[in-house]
Amino acid sequence: xxxxxxxxxxxxxxxxxxxxxxxxxxxxxxxxxxxxxxxxxxxxxxxxxxxxxxxxxxxxxxxxxxxxxxxxxxxxxxxxxxxxxxxxxxxxxxxxxxxxxxxxxxxxxxxxxxx
Amino acid sequence: xxxxxxxxxxxxxxxxxxxxxxxxxxxxxxxxxxxxxxxxxxxxxxxxxxxxxxxxxxxxxxxxxxxxxxxxxxxxxxxxxxxxxxxxxxxxxxxxxxxxxxxxxxxxxxxxx
Numbered sequence: 001x002x003x004x005x006x007x008x009x010x011x012x013x014x015x016x017x018x019x020x021x022x023x024x025x026x027x028x029x030x031x032x033x034x035x036x037x038x039x040x041x042x043x044x045x046x047x048x049x050x051x052x053x054x055x056x057x058x059x060x061x062x063x064x065x066x067x068x069x070x071x072x073x074x075x076x077x078x079x080x081x082x083x084x085x086x087x088x089x090x091x092x093x094x095x096x097x098x099x100x101x102x103x104x105x106x107x108x109x110x111x112x113x114x115x
Numbered sequence: 116x117x118x119x120x121x122x123x124x125x126x127x128x129x130x131x132x133x134x135x136x137x138x139x140x141x142x143x144x145x146x147x148x149x150x151x152x153x154x155x156x157x158x159x160x161x162x163x164x165x166x167x168x169x170x171x172x173x174x175x176x177x178x179x180x181x182x183x184x185x186x187x188x189x190x191x192x193x194x195x196x197x198x199x200x201x202x203x204x205x206x207x208x209x210x211x212x213x214x215x216x217x218x219x220x221x222x223x224x225x226x227x228x
Contacts, residue, residue: 004157035216043203045158045219091157102171103148103217105157 002027002099004092004106012112013082020067021077021109023092029053031097034075036066039089039108048090051075079111087113117141119220121206127226128196136191136223140208146170147189148217149181150205158205164189165211201227 003026013019025034036048051059051066059066067076079086092106120139128134140147146165150158160173164183183189187208193200203224207217 037219042221043224044221045205045207047216047218050216093157099171102160102163102173104160107157 002094002096002102002104004094004104006092006106006109008109009107010110010112012114014114015084016081018078018080019082019086019111021079021090021092021111023075023077023106025073025075025092025094027073027094027096029096029098033095033097034066034068035093035095035103036064036075036077037091037093037105038086039091041088045091049077082113084113084115087111119206119208119218121204121220121223123223124221125224125226127228129228130196130198132196133192133194134196134225136193136204136206136225137188138191138206138208138220139188140206141218144208144210144218145187146209146211146215146217147183147187148207148209149189149191150207151175152203152205152222154202161191196227198227201225 005024032053034051038046049061049064051068058068063080065078089108091108093103095103122137148163149161152158162181163171167183178194181191203222205222207219209215209217
Protein backbone atom coordinates (compact mmCIF):
# COMPACT_ATOMS: atom_id res chain seq x y z
CA UNK A 1 0.00 0.00 0.00
CA UNK A 2 1.06 3.56 -0.64
CA UNK A 3 2.43 5.43 2.32
CA UNK A 4 4.32 8.68 2.84
CA UNK A 5 6.11 9.41 6.11
CA UNK A 6 7.39 12.81 7.20
CA UNK A 7 8.99 12.41 10.60
CA UNK A 8 9.70 16.08 11.33
CA UNK A 9 6.54 17.85 12.52
CA UNK A 10 8.40 21.14 12.85
CA UNK A 11 11.82 22.62 12.14
CA UNK A 12 13.52 25.92 12.94
CA UNK A 13 16.34 27.12 10.69
CA UNK A 14 18.42 30.28 10.64
CA UNK A 15 17.99 32.48 7.57
CA UNK A 16 20.51 31.75 4.76
CA UNK A 17 21.22 28.27 6.04
CA UNK A 18 20.38 25.14 4.03
CA UNK A 19 17.66 22.84 5.32
CA UNK A 20 16.71 19.24 4.56
CA UNK A 21 13.14 18.04 4.98
CA UNK A 22 12.83 14.29 5.29
CA UNK A 23 10.41 12.07 3.37
CA UNK A 24 10.25 8.31 3.12
CA UNK A 25 7.74 6.37 1.10
CA UNK A 26 6.45 2.87 0.68
CA UNK A 27 5.21 1.40 -2.57
CA UNK A 28 5.26 -1.89 -4.41
CA UNK A 29 5.09 -0.18 -7.79
CA UNK A 30 8.18 0.22 -9.95
CA UNK A 31 6.85 3.33 -11.66
CA UNK A 32 5.82 6.28 -9.53
CA UNK A 33 6.31 9.98 -9.05
CA UNK A 34 7.28 11.99 -5.99
CA UNK A 35 6.27 15.59 -5.37
CA UNK A 36 6.92 18.34 -2.88
CA UNK A 37 4.43 21.09 -2.18
CA UNK A 38 4.64 24.23 -0.06
CA UNK A 39 1.59 25.50 1.80
CA UNK A 40 1.90 29.00 3.33
CA UNK A 41 -0.49 30.09 6.06
CA UNK A 42 -2.79 31.51 3.38
CA UNK A 43 -3.64 27.93 2.39
CA UNK A 44 -2.70 27.55 -1.26
CA UNK A 45 -0.63 24.51 -2.25
CA UNK A 46 2.38 25.50 -4.33
CA UNK A 47 4.11 22.85 -6.46
CA UNK A 48 7.87 22.88 -5.88
CA UNK A 49 9.54 19.89 -7.49
CA UNK A 50 8.91 16.49 -9.09
CA UNK A 51 11.00 13.30 -9.26
CA UNK A 52 10.06 10.29 -11.38
CA UNK A 53 11.10 6.87 -10.19
CA UNK A 54 13.04 6.23 -13.40
CA UNK A 55 14.79 9.59 -13.44
CA UNK A 56 18.50 8.97 -13.08
CA UNK A 57 19.39 12.42 -11.85
CA UNK A 58 18.06 14.20 -8.80
CA UNK A 59 15.56 16.90 -9.67
CA UNK A 60 16.49 20.54 -9.10
CA UNK A 61 14.40 23.71 -9.34
CA UNK A 62 16.22 26.87 -8.35
CA UNK A 63 16.95 26.71 -4.62
CA UNK A 64 15.08 23.41 -4.33
CA UNK A 65 16.63 20.03 -4.94
CA UNK A 66 15.37 16.55 -4.26
CA UNK A 67 17.77 14.02 -2.75
CA UNK A 68 16.30 10.84 -4.24
CA UNK A 69 17.61 7.57 -2.82
CA UNK A 70 15.53 4.88 -4.47
CA UNK A 71 16.96 1.89 -2.59
CA UNK A 72 16.23 3.58 0.72
CA UNK A 73 12.86 4.85 -0.54
CA UNK A 74 13.61 8.38 0.52
CA UNK A 75 12.98 11.67 -1.27
CA UNK A 76 14.28 14.46 0.91
CA UNK A 77 13.78 18.09 -0.08
CA UNK A 78 16.82 20.36 0.24
CA UNK A 79 16.32 24.11 0.34
CA UNK A 80 19.52 26.08 -0.08
CA UNK A 81 20.05 29.57 1.30
CA UNK A 82 16.76 29.69 3.18
CA UNK A 83 14.72 32.89 3.18
CA UNK A 84 12.08 34.24 5.55
CA UNK A 85 9.46 33.58 2.85
CA UNK A 86 10.26 29.87 3.02
CA UNK A 87 8.38 29.65 6.33
CA UNK A 88 5.42 27.35 5.56
CA UNK A 89 4.14 23.78 5.72
CA UNK A 90 5.87 21.42 3.34
CA UNK A 91 4.20 18.26 2.08
CA UNK A 92 5.78 15.27 0.39
CA UNK A 93 3.45 13.35 -1.93
CA UNK A 94 3.51 10.28 -4.15
CA UNK A 95 1.54 8.97 -7.09
CA UNK A 96 1.83 5.37 -8.27
CA UNK A 97 1.40 5.03 -12.03
CA UNK A 98 -0.78 1.96 -11.49
CA UNK A 99 -3.30 4.07 -9.56
CA UNK A 100 -2.50 7.28 -11.32
CA UNK A 101 -5.59 9.07 -10.19
CA UNK A 102 -4.58 9.14 -6.58
CA UNK A 103 -1.89 11.22 -4.93
CA UNK A 104 -1.22 10.58 -1.28
CA UNK A 105 0.33 13.18 0.98
CA UNK A 106 2.43 12.98 4.09
CA UNK A 107 1.49 14.73 7.30
CA UNK A 108 3.75 17.67 6.54
CA UNK A 109 6.64 19.53 8.15
CA UNK A 110 6.23 23.07 9.44
CA UNK A 111 9.38 25.02 8.58
CA UNK A 112 10.10 28.26 10.40
CA UNK A 113 12.95 30.49 9.28
CA UNK A 114 14.56 32.66 11.96
CA UNK A 115 15.96 36.08 10.92
CA UNK B 116 -2.48 32.32 -17.76
CA UNK B 117 -4.93 32.05 -14.91
CA UNK B 118 -4.31 29.39 -12.33
CA UNK B 119 -6.84 26.99 -10.87
CA UNK B 120 -9.80 28.98 -9.59
CA UNK B 121 -12.18 27.80 -6.91
CA UNK B 122 -15.41 29.26 -5.65
CA UNK B 123 -16.55 30.21 -3.15
CA UNK B 124 -13.48 30.97 -1.01
CA UNK B 125 -15.37 30.56 2.26
CA UNK B 126 -18.66 28.93 3.10
CA UNK B 127 -20.61 28.41 6.30
CA UNK B 128 -23.29 25.72 6.42
CA UNK B 129 -25.25 23.88 9.09
CA UNK B 130 -25.50 20.17 9.69
CA UNK B 131 -27.74 18.35 7.24
CA UNK B 132 -27.44 20.90 4.46
CA UNK B 133 -25.76 20.25 1.14
CA UNK B 134 -23.02 22.20 -0.58
CA UNK B 135 -21.62 22.60 -4.09
CA UNK B 136 -18.03 23.66 -4.61
CA UNK B 137 -16.74 24.74 -8.00
CA UNK B 138 -13.39 24.53 -9.74
CA UNK B 139 -12.03 25.82 -13.04
CA UNK B 140 -8.78 24.19 -14.14
CA UNK B 141 -5.83 25.83 -15.81
CA UNK B 142 -6.45 26.29 -19.53
CA UNK B 143 -5.40 23.14 -21.37
CA UNK B 144 -5.67 20.93 -18.30
CA UNK B 145 -8.12 18.07 -18.71
CA UNK B 146 -7.70 16.36 -15.34
CA UNK B 147 -9.24 17.68 -12.13
CA UNK B 148 -8.82 16.23 -8.66
CA UNK B 149 -10.48 17.09 -5.36
CA UNK B 150 -8.90 16.87 -1.92
CA UNK B 151 -10.09 17.44 1.62
CA UNK B 152 -7.63 18.94 4.08
CA UNK B 153 -8.59 18.88 7.72
CA UNK B 154 -6.73 21.33 9.95
CA UNK B 155 -3.29 20.06 10.84
CA UNK B 156 -3.24 17.21 8.32
CA UNK B 157 -2.17 16.62 4.75
CA UNK B 158 -4.74 16.65 1.93
CA UNK B 159 -6.81 13.50 1.47
CA UNK B 160 -7.77 12.43 -2.06
CA UNK B 161 -11.50 12.46 -2.80
CA UNK B 162 -11.97 12.21 -6.59
CA UNK B 163 -10.20 12.54 -9.88
CA UNK B 164 -11.86 13.26 -13.22
CA UNK B 165 -10.28 13.10 -16.63
CA UNK B 166 -12.08 13.82 -19.89
CA UNK B 167 -15.36 14.02 -17.96
CA UNK B 168 -15.04 10.51 -16.54
CA UNK B 169 -14.29 9.51 -12.96
CA UNK B 170 -10.82 8.01 -12.85
CA UNK B 171 -10.45 7.50 -9.14
CA UNK B 172 -12.24 7.76 -5.84
CA UNK B 173 -10.81 7.98 -2.35
CA UNK B 174 -12.22 6.56 0.84
CA UNK B 175 -15.13 8.95 1.27
CA UNK B 176 -18.83 8.16 1.81
CA UNK B 177 -21.44 8.34 -0.92
CA UNK B 178 -22.51 11.73 0.41
CA UNK B 179 -19.60 13.04 -1.63
CA UNK B 180 -20.06 13.21 -5.40
CA UNK B 181 -18.52 15.14 -8.25
CA UNK B 182 -18.73 15.71 -11.95
CA UNK B 183 -16.72 17.30 -14.73
CA UNK B 184 -18.21 19.39 -17.49
CA UNK B 185 -17.31 19.59 -21.20
CA UNK B 186 -15.19 22.68 -20.51
CA UNK B 187 -13.28 20.57 -17.91
CA UNK B 188 -14.53 22.58 -14.96
CA UNK B 189 -15.76 20.52 -12.05
CA UNK B 190 -18.17 20.52 -9.14
CA UNK B 191 -17.89 18.73 -5.82
CA UNK B 192 -21.18 18.07 -4.04
CA UNK B 193 -21.54 17.05 -0.42
CA UNK B 194 -24.94 16.07 0.98
CA UNK B 195 -26.16 15.74 4.56
CA UNK B 196 -23.25 17.76 5.93
CA UNK B 197 -21.65 16.67 9.18
CA UNK B 198 -19.51 18.66 11.58
CA UNK B 199 -16.54 16.54 10.48
CA UNK B 200 -16.87 17.84 6.93
CA UNK B 201 -15.41 21.14 8.07
CA UNK B 202 -12.17 21.44 6.12
CA UNK B 203 -10.31 23.16 3.32
CA UNK B 204 -11.38 21.64 0.00
CA UNK B 205 -8.70 21.83 -2.62
CA UNK B 206 -9.04 21.39 -6.35
CA UNK B 207 -6.04 20.52 -8.50
CA UNK B 208 -5.60 20.25 -12.24
CA UNK B 209 -3.06 18.71 -14.57
CA UNK B 210 -2.76 18.13 -18.30
CA UNK B 211 -3.06 14.39 -17.88
CA UNK B 212 -3.63 12.07 -14.93
CA UNK B 213 -0.13 10.59 -14.94
CA UNK B 214 3.39 11.96 -14.65
CA UNK B 215 2.22 15.54 -14.49
CA UNK B 216 2.39 17.70 -11.39
CA UNK B 217 -0.96 18.85 -10.12
CA UNK B 218 -1.47 22.56 -9.66
CA UNK B 219 -3.77 23.56 -6.84
CA UNK B 220 -6.30 26.30 -6.38
CA UNK B 221 -6.52 28.38 -3.22
CA UNK B 222 -9.26 26.15 -1.86
CA UNK B 223 -12.70 26.59 -0.37
CA UNK B 224 -12.82 26.75 3.40
CA UNK B 225 -16.02 25.04 4.51
CA UNK B 226 -17.24 25.46 8.07
CA UNK B 227 -20.15 23.42 9.42
CA UNK B 228 -22.03 24.80 12.42
